Amino acid sequence: MTDAVGILAFGGYVPRMRLQRSAVYANIGWFAPGLKGLAKGERAASNWDEDAITMAVEAARDCLGERDRADIARVVLASTTLPNADRLNAGVVKEALNLDDEVAAADAAGSLRAGTSALMASLEAAGSSDGPILCLAAERRKAAPGSESEMLHGDAAAAFLVGRGNVVARYLGGASITADFVDHFRETGRDFDYFWETRWIRDEGYSKLVVKALKRALEKTGIAADKVAHLVLPFVERGVSDGLAKKVGVAAESLADSLSANVGSAGVAHPGLLLAHRLEKAKPGDIAVVAGFGQGCDVLVFEVTDAILQREVSPSQGVSAWIARRKEETNYFKFLFFRDLVGLDTGARAEFDQKTMLTALYRDRKAVLGLVGGRCTKTGTVQFPKTEISVNPNDHAIRTQEDYPFAERKARVMTYTADSLTFTPDPPQYYGMIEFEGGGRMMAEIVDCDAADVAVGAPLRMVFRIKARDDKRGFTKYFWKAVPTA
Amino acid sequence: MAKGIKDKVAILGMGCAKFGERWNDSPDTLMVEAYEECLADAGIETSQIDAAWLAVAFDAVNVGPSGIPLSMALRLNDIGVTKVENYCASGTDALRGAVYAVASGAADIALAMGCEKLKDTGYGGLPVRTRGTSFDMIGIVGSAPGSFAQLASAYTAAHGVDAGDLKRAMAHVSVKSHANGVKNPKAHLRKAIDMDTVLNAPMIAEPLGLFDCCGVSDGAACAIVTTPEIAKALGKKDIVTVKALQISSSNGWELQGAGWDGSYFQTTRVAAAKAYEEAGITNPREQVSLMEVHDCFSITELVTMEDLHISRPGTAVRDVMDGFFDADGKIPCQIDGGLKCFGHPIGASGLRMVYENYLQLLGRAGERQRQDNPVFGLSHNLGGMPNQNVSAVAIVGLEGA
Numbered sequence: 037m038t039d040a041v042g043i044l045a046f047g048g049y050v051p052r053m054r055l056q057r058s059a060v061y062a063n064i065g066w067f068a069p070g071l072k073g074l075a076k077g078e079r080a081a082s083n084w085d086e087d088a089i090t091m092a093v094e095a096a097r098d099c100l101g102e103r104d105r106a107d108i109a110r111v112v113l114a115s116t117t118l119p120n121a122d123r124l125n126a127g128v129v130k131e132a133l134n135l136d137d138e139v140a141a142a143d144a145a146g147s148l149r150a151g152t153s154a155l156m157a158s159l160e161a162a163g164s165s166d167g168p169i170l171c172l173a174a175e176r177r178k179a180a181p182g183s184e185s186e187m188l189h190g191d192a193a194a195a196f197l198v199g200r201g202n203v204v205a206r207y208l209g210g211a212s213i214t215a216d217f218v219d220h221f222r223e224t225g226r227d228f229d230y231f232w233e234t235r236w237i238r239d240e241g242y243s244k245l246v247v248k249a250l251k252r253a254l255e256k257t258g259i260a261a262d263k264v265a266h267l268v269l270p271f272v273e274r275g276v277s278d279g280l281a282k283k284v285g286v287a288a289e290s291l292a293d294s295l296s297a298n299v300g301s302a303g304v305a306h307p308g309l310l311l312a313h314r315l316e317k318a319k320p321g322d323i324a325v326v327a328g329f330g331q332g333c334d335v336l337v338f339e340v341t342d343a344i345l346q347r348e349v350s351p352s353q354g355v356s357a358w359i360a361r362r363k364e365e366t367n368y369f370k371f372l373f374f375r376d377l378v379g380l381d382t383g384a385r386a387e388f389d390q391k392t393m394l395t396a397l398y399r400d401r402k403a404v405l406g407l408v409g410g411r412c413t414k415t416g417t418v419q420f421p422k423t424e425i426s427v428n429p430n431d432h433a434i435r436t437q438e439d440y441p442f443a444e445r446k447a448r449v450m451t452y453t454a455d456s457l458t459f460t461p462d463p464p465q466y467y468g469m470i471e472f473e474g475g476g477r478m479m480a481e482i483v484d485c486d487a488a489d490v491a492v493g494a495p496l497r498m499v500f501r502i503k504a505r506d507d508k509r510g511f512t513k514y515f516w517k518a519v520p521t522a
Numbered sequence: 523m524a525k526g527i528k529d530k531v532a533i534l535g536m537g538c539a540k541f542g543e544r545w546n547d548s549p550d551t552l553m554v555e556a557y558e559e560c561l562a563d564a565g566i567e568t569s570q571i572d573a574a575w576l577a578v579a580f581d582a583v584n585v586g587p588s589g590i591p592l593s594m595a596l597r598l599n600d601i602g603v604t605k606v607e608n609y610c611a612s613g614t615d616a617l618r619g620a621v622y623a624v625a626s627g628a629a630d631i632a633l634a635m636g637c638e639k640l641k642d643t644g645y646g647g648l649p650v651r652t653r654g655t656s657f658d659m660i661g662i663v664g665s666a667p668g669s670f671a672q673l674a675s676a677y678t679a680a681h682g683v684d685a686g687d688l689k690r691a692m693a694h695v696s697v698k699s700h701a702n703g704v705k706n707p708k709a710h711l712r713k714a715i716d717m718d719t720v721l722n723a724p725m726i727a728e729p730l731g732l733f734d735c736c737g738v739s740d741g742a743a744c745a746i747v748t749t750p751e752i753a754k755a756l757g758k759k760d761i762v763t764v765k766a767l768q769i770s771s772s773n774g775w776e777l778q779g780a781g782w783d784g785s786y787f788q789t790t791r792v793a794a795a796k797a798y799e800e801a802g803i804t805n806p807r808e809q810v811s812l813m814e815v816h817d818c819f820s821i822t823e824l825v826t827m828e829d830l831h832i833s834r835p836g837t838a839v840r841d842v843m844d845g846f847f848d849a850d851g852k853i854p855c856q857i858d859g860g861l862k863c864f865g866h867p868i869g870a871s872g873l874r875m876v877y878e879n880y881l882q883l884l885g886r887a888g889e890r891q892r893q894d895n896p897v898f899g900l901s902h903n904l905g906g907m908p909n910q911n912v913s914a915v916a917i918v919g920l921e922g923a
Contacts, residue, residue, distance in 0.1 A: 477777070
């Protein structure tokens, strides 16, 4: 079994904010009364400081847990909402995960199928790869206010570590179909998708292309449709997936939850998110089939192995845990503002020039993007950031520090405030001194929190987020923040 | 320890501009206003000044770089002018430069000027500014109230003080300073306030409400210093000398090390202990006559009472509520109204504090004059934020004290 190629680990991420669809309708129903039928449940919405990169980092951390990252050979990030057109987005993820510089990285994009295509390519490459491939998909979807998409979309990320060895799901093979079937499109530089008629998409797209790819993949892998235990279809429109399962001959109970009620369609990340969610309950021997759709269809077939029983995951890990960690949001206006869909007067304090000195960012990238501090090899004192001379008052040892990563260390609130004066898109800004378990401290922004979560001594975990945007030059500053975990 | 500068330097004269929203006045106007008073008090001419120090913190929205703006504004006699920027402690640091120059014998007469024009920014509060290339990538700019508000959360946790009791003591700090400011014609805010006003004010950075924060204003203050001998030769009879001048800068222990709990200022504790030793003060609670401290926020003043070794740790709330620091208390604090009523034109504040102590020692403080013949006036000037700061303590007193 050690030569088997497949999924070694999986995980996901769903942002905490859950926009109530009824709140959207309450604000926009006067204009778009047709949305009434969709005005139930909730959709995941990223915070103002999250994007495809930061969500991919969270999903990767969720996937990797406490696993050693040294053997990872490649990072792939798939998304149609990558923040950078020409700056390797997967490269930022690599820095945030504090991976060795000797790692390959690539972005994948182009259609909502990019996630499954990247996963398929990674699995096919894994057999001859030096080490496992971290295959990520993340999406921060942008839809026009008042559109159906705004109701149906969600933000999320999925992560798979694929390679050879003790895989939890063996890759049996797959099939791909490519056809320029344009159900929707978005030109480079445009904000929103343009859609064609739903009935045509269902009848000519889903029913023909997806069914054909599913049948072809099952045929190639020699799996009978009625043996499929988990069918993962990324469609959130009512009835679509049931119809497809029936057409292919897969039992209705084998169909994975589309998460349409509580997350929404996370685009490129959606097939992976649903698969990672479904695999949490999978048993050895189960056959799992996942499809991605976009100008054709990818279908991947897996067989769950005994290793699924040996997974060591904490209660806060996994797609289900992220779904359970939720904060209802009924402020539609806030949602729009966080996505730059409505402009507010941000005041003179927001005029501060956020220019990044790229030389300094490169020089300090381990500290800034990786939250790597220093540990004095002489005294053991740990600190952030690393400095030439140790902060230890009893031994200011010079140039004795080795890398000491803080990102995965738990922390606690030492001092805090809720600042209503400083500019932040989500006032008041919570920040304070935090102390890490095992030593080290820093001043940190505290996000994804309510007033009651922030108190001296409250437990925290670190998260990779957008620190600020340089709107003048179009550059995003990333750094680490703290999130209450209680 | 070094022998220090006790009684080596005398204050020959001081001046202070009227602080406030001086919409139609430039830094030049403010500096000249303070300088005219100072020069007349010193009884000398500009040509007698050998060296000068200019304290300015936000030069980008103010006078611009270098010491030249002071040299130009006062038409100094081609002497050396050093620009000092050390956060909000810049004013006291400029005085230190002048005092050290005289103490060393390098200059007979030296000038320290502090000036800040903050009301040319278009918005309230302090200007938002960079803190350096590396810091801007990993630090939090936040706001000044946000930085200092954290003291309250840590103080509450450290001493088991009820947050409501602390909030009321903080309010008393502000009420007391406003009562004092009413009597000071040079103060910016001259209106008495009551506890309810403070407690019910809009929140700026929890738990600091609007009246827990000092004002933002334009202002300038200056001092001319010389040796006691030259002062006497120039005809001065009552001589006020510098007893101690100590500055302590964080080395990163609070921000990056282990042990500091966020509820106090390590630097103030160090600077105060050194200053008392330099001044020969062994029991500050009994010997200090009056204090001007850096009350940028009410909570800062409250914890500073402990850091200056006046109140024991954890007891400042009680001392404050007992009126120990009121104008008629044992050691009045901010008898001129403090930053609370003067506002905080950064570079000027440290010198403004010394100005009040100087007036009080000489019995020239008018309506607010302390009647118990003050001997030692302490000023405390703080820059930065609780986790990374520079604290300056200056003690002035009557010659022979």
